[in-house]
Amino acid sequence: MSFNTNRTMKSAIGVDIGGTNFRIGWVREDGTVLCLDKKPSKALCEGGKAADLLAEEIRTFMEANGVRDAQAIGIGFPAPVAADGRTVFPCPNLKNPDEGFGGVDVVSRLESLGLPIAIAKDTDMLLQAEIMERQMGAQDIVTAFYFGTGVGNSVYYRGNLLRGAHGSGCDAGHIPVLGGTRTCGCGKKGCIECYASGAYLASLWEERFADCALADLFRVHKGARELAEFIEACAIPVAAEITIFDPTLVILGGGILGMDHFPYEKLTGKIYEHVKKPYPAENMVIERAAAVNAGVRGAAWYALSHVF
Known part of the structure; x- marks a missing residue:
C-alpha cells in the first residue's frame, strides 16, 4: 500500500x-x-x-x-x-x-x-478499510462478518470485493435456516439474521432478560441457554462461508462483539467446531476488526x- x-x-x-x-x-x-x-x-x-x-x-x-x-x-x-x-x-x-x-x-x-x-x-x-490497514495482497482471500443491527458480510477475493452478477452477492445474513419460522426484515422467512442479529438479541432481551440493561446482558446472564444458542447462530454463517472460500483471514466485527463480556472465545470455538477438518479449520485465522x-x-x- x-x-x-x-x-x-x-x-x-x-x-x-x-x-x-x-x-x-x-x-x-x-x-x-x-x-x-x-x-x-x-x-x-x-x-x-x-x-x-x-x-x-x-x-x-x-x-x-x-x-x-x-x-x-x-x-x-x-x-x-x-x-x-x-x-x-x-x-x-x-x-x-x-x-x-x-x-x-x-x-x-x-x-x-x-x-x-x-x-x-x-x-x-468496512472491509475496504481492513484491507488497506492490513496491506492485504492481491492473492489474499478475506471474509468479514459484522454483527450489528443485522448481519453484515463481505468477501475480498484476490484483489476484488465480490458482489455477484446483480450486486447482491455475499449477503450471508439472508442464508435460510432449516426450519426457521421468523420473518426477516427482507420479507423472507427463516433468514439466519432472524436468529443472529442485534435486532433479534434486543427482542430476546425484552422477552427474557429485561431485569438488566441490554448492554449488561452477557455479563449478568452468562451461561444462559438462549444466549448460547444466539452465539451458535452467529457462528453458522461464518463457518459456512469459511467452508466455501477457505480464506486467508476471517474478520469479525460489529457492535454486538463490542458488548461488555461478549463471549468472543465461545464464538470462535463454535466457528471452529462447524468448519470442515482438517482444512480449512487447521490453518484458519480469525481476527477482530481493527480499523478505527x-x-x-x-x-x-x-x-x-x-x-x-
Missing part, C-alpha cells in the same frame, strides 16, 4: 450509514480523519425522502467543516448496491415512509453536491480508488 507523499494529499468525504447510526467524515488518502460527525440514522427516515435528506446532511457537514477540496464522496449503505453502482437495494433496517433508499438511483440524486459519487454496501466499505473509523475511512478510500 502506498500513499501520496506530496504536500497536497487527495481527500474524500466518507459516509457510513448503519441501521442505528450514520457517520460522515472528511478523510485524507493516508487514512487520516480530518473531522467526523455522527447522528442517529432516523434523521434519514423522517421529514423527507431519504436521498434528499442524505444530500442535505452531507452538504451541511461540508459547510460546517470548511470542506473545499475533497475530490469525491463515498457512501456505504446497509443494503447491497445494484451492479450499475448507482441503485440501492431495499434497506430492511432503514425505512422511510416518504421514500427510502431502496430502488433509488442515489448517485443521480446526489449529483447536486458537485463531486463524483461512489456507493457500495456498508460492509464493503473503518466505515468512513473505507468509504473515502473506495471513492478515491474509483475516481483515480
Whole structure:
C-alpha cells in the first residue's frame, strides 16, 4: 500500500450509514480523519425522502467543516448496491415512509453536491478499510462478518470485493435456516439474521432478560441457554462461508462483539467446531476488526480508488 507523499494529499468525504447510526467524515488518502460527525440514522427516515435528506446532511457537514477540496464522496449503505453502482437495494433496517433508499438511483440524486459519487454496501466499505490497514495482497482471500443491527458480510477475493452478477452477492445474513419460522426484515422467512442479529438479541432481551440493561446482558446472564444458542447462530454463517472460500483471514466485527463480556472465545470455538477438518479449520485465522473509523475511512478510500 502506498500513499501520496506530496504536500497536497487527495481527500474524500466518507459516509457510513448503519441501521442505528450514520457517520460522515472528511478523510485524507493516508487514512487520516480530518473531522467526523455522527447522528442517529432516523434523521434519514423522517421529514423527507431519504436521498434528499442524505444530500442535505452531507452538504451541511461540508459547510460546517470548511470542506473545499475533497475530490469525491463515498457512501456505504446497509443494503447491497445494484451492479450499475448507482441503485440501492431495499434497506430492511432503514425505512422511510416518504421514500427510502431502496430502488433509488442515489448517485443521480446526489449529483447536486458537485463531486463524483461512489456507493457500495456498508460492509464493503468496512472491509475496504481492513484491507488497506492490513496491506492485504492481491492473492489474499478475506471474509468479514459484522454483527450489528443485522448481519453484515463481505468477501475480498484476490484483489476484488465480490458482489455477484446483480450486486447482491455475499449477503450471508439472508442464508435460510432449516426450519426457521421468523420473518426477516427482507420479507423472507427463516433468514439466519432472524436468529443472529442485534435486532433479534434486543427482542430476546425484552422477552427474557429485561431485569438488566441490554448492554449488561452477557455479563449478568452468562451461561444462559438462549444466549448460547444466539452465539451458535452467529457462528453458522461464518463457518459456512469459511467452508466455501477457505480464506486467508476471517474478520469479525460489529457492535454486538463490542458488548461488555461478549463471549468472543465461545464464538470462535463454535466457528471452529462447524468448519470442515482438517482444512480449512487447521490453518484458519480469525481476527477482530481493527480499523478505527473503518466505515468512513473505507468509504473515502473506495471513492478515491474509483475516481483515480
